[in-house]
Amino acid sequence: MSLYPMSGNFVGxxxxxxxxxxxxxxxxxIETDDISTLMVGPPDVLFAxxxxxxxxxxxxxxxxxxxxAISRGCPGEPDDAICGVGLSSSRSEPLAERVEAAIAAVxxxxxxxxxxxxxxxxxxxxTGTHMDEIYGCIDFLKRSGTFDRSKNxxxxxxxxxxxxxxxxxxAFHRFGDPEGHVTLDITVSANSPSKA
Amino acid sequence: MSLYPMSGNFVGxxxxxxxxxxxxxxxxxIETDDISTLMVGPPDVLFAxxxxxxxxxxxxxxxxxxxxAISRGCPGEPDDAICGVGLSSSRSEPLAERVEAAIAAVxxxxxxxxxxxxxxxxxxxxTGTHMDEIYGCIDFLKRSGTFDRSKNxxxxxxxxxxxxxxxxxxAFHRFGDPEGHVTLDITVSANSPSKA
Structure with a gap:
């Protein structure tokens, strides 16, 4: 994770x-170097x-x-014990039910x-079905109340x-195989002078 | 792609x-909005x-x-004609040869x-072999002359x-199935006041 304040006072x-x-x-x-900060822990704590x-x-x-960049289930690097128990068995619910639960949570x-x-x-x-999970996630996003638009x-x-x-x-914890390797690449912005 | 100058003069x-x-x-x-700029084209032009x-x-x-975030072969969004011909058949070379060619190019x-x-x-x-390609790429990186260290x-x-x-x-164009879906998440930094 990296935080970029576009300001001469970025350090402050x-x-x-x-x-x-x-x-x-x-x-x-938590570990920090000159490029980013690593945070390892349970998804709910991480996102909060x-x-x-x-x-x-x-x-x-x-x-x-x-x-x-947010990752779970990387085969080369097992999740630490600090991440807590694995994703619950409720993640094996049908895709449609997971979409509804995600909408309610937001x-x-x-x-x-x-x-x-x-x-x-x-x-x-x-996994051979990775696009099914992505399309299920996109369905959730379009009905999440925060959807703006699809981009490339x-x-x-x-x-x-x-x-x-x-x-x-x-999107991160409810889609994709519970034991599978899932990653997110996120960019979150506020106070941009550019028109939306 | 997004560019973040940590300066009050970031717009300039x-x-x-x-x-x-x-x-x-x-x-x-090239298409720009308030979060990022989309650039679509051949890999050599994009990276330059x-x-x-x-x-x-x-x-x-x-x-x-x-x-x-850099992507090729996304099943949901075919690469544009502007991206040129697909990756050459040389990408089907054995992994060890691709590693040597990548080192020479750098x-x-x-x-x-x-x-x-x-x-x-x-x-x-x-693909079921995605970790083989990643490990091959890591071998290249360690011998590339630019390797600093592995992080999580x-x-x-x-x-x-x-x-x-x-x-x-x-790393982007020589590893992974030539027709496969491959993405990179990159962060490039200069002039950081933090110690490396």
């Missing part, structure tokens, strides 16, 4: 924003931490972007007050930061 | 840097254009990051003079911007 904005991670630190393994970090940085009023999310745009790609690897190779969202991160969280 | 730096795309515009389809854009922005002296790259750090993930989808879920590179973009280009 980042140092202030990372305080928002404090409530989550005991449930995450990213949301709070982003909302805190965006509150500066500067154009801020959070970019992240609808029930608390607002943050931060208008946000985002785009992301979902990669489901190592990704989906664009718009809405409150709470709903945006909830949508991405649902 | 971006507007100046995109002039570096001019020599490539007749061979690319991204390299020149990044080097131009980094010449500002400000901390600049280029982030991009070695022969012209320097730009811009010190650069980068990290990227390679995703090879829809990605590989970190360091070197001249020319060699960095050449390394990523080779």
């Amino acid at each position: 904005i980042i140092l202030e924003a990372i305080k928002a991670l404090d409530p989550y630190r005991d449930r995450l393994r 931490a990213m949301r709070d970090l982003f909302v805190s940085a965006a509150a500066s009023g500067e154009h801020c972007v959070l970019s992240a 609808r029930d999310t608390t607002e943050t007050g931060q208008p946000t745009a985002a785009q992301f790609s979902l990669y489901v690897m190592g 190779f990704c989906t664009k969202l718009r809405g409150d930061a709470g709903a945006i991160f909830a949508t991405i969280h649902e | 730096i971006i507007l100046e840097a995109i002039k570096a795309l001019d020599p490539y515009r007749d061979r690319l389809r 254009a991204m390299r020149d854009l990044f080097v131009s922005a980094a010449a500002s002296g400000e901390h600049c990051v280029l982030s991009a 070695r022969d790259t012209t320097e730009t003079g811009q010190p650069t750090a980068a990290q990227f993930s390679l995703y090879v989808m829809g 879920f990605c590989t970190k590179l360091r070197g001249d911007a020319g060699a960095i973009f050449a390394t990523i280009h080779e």
Whole structure:
């Protein structure tokens, strides 16, 4: 995960924003270098931490972007124990039921007050049915309330930061084989001077 | 692709840097919105254009990051005619030969003079052998001259911007099924005030 404040005060904005991670630190393994920060932990904690970090940085009023690659089930790198139990057996529910559950989860999310745009790609690897899961996820996204439009190779969202991160969280944990290798490439933006 | 200059003058730096795309515009389809810019075209043109854009922005002296998702062979979205002919049949060479060819290509790259750090993930989808191709690519990376270290879920590179973009280009077009769905998630950084 990387946070990009488009400001000469980017260091100050980042140092202030990372305080928002404090409530989550005991449930995450966090390592930072000059390019990005690794966060390892359960999906619900990870997405809440990213949301709070982003909302805190965006509150500066500067154009801020959070970019992240999110992975589960990588065959070369088993998930750490800190990630908790595997995805529940409910992930083996039929695709249509998972779509409805994901829509409900986004609808029930608390607002943050931060208008946000985002785009992301979902990669489901190592299975012959990966496009079925992606199409199921796209169906969910179109009915999520945050759908903006389909773009080449990704989906664009718009809405409150709470709903945006909830949508991405649902896409990540509810689609693809529960034990499979699934990754997301996400870009979340606030306060852009560009027209939408 | 998105370009993030960590500067209050980010708009000016971006507007100046995109002039570096001019020599490539007749061979690319380019569309911009408030989150990213879509560039569609042949891999060699794409990577050269991204390299020149990044080097131009980094010449500002400000901390600049280029982030991009790069895709070929997406089943849902056929590559455009502008992408040119498919990857040559030489991509069906044995993995060991492709590794050597990739190393040679990076070695022969012209320097730009811009010190650069980068990290990227390679995703090879829809095939049971995707980890073989990834391990072959990692072998190339370790011997590419730009290898910095392995990180969780990605590989970190360091070197001249020319060699960095050449390394990523080779990883993209020489590994994975020639007709398969392959994507990259790349982050390229210059002038970071953080220690490496």
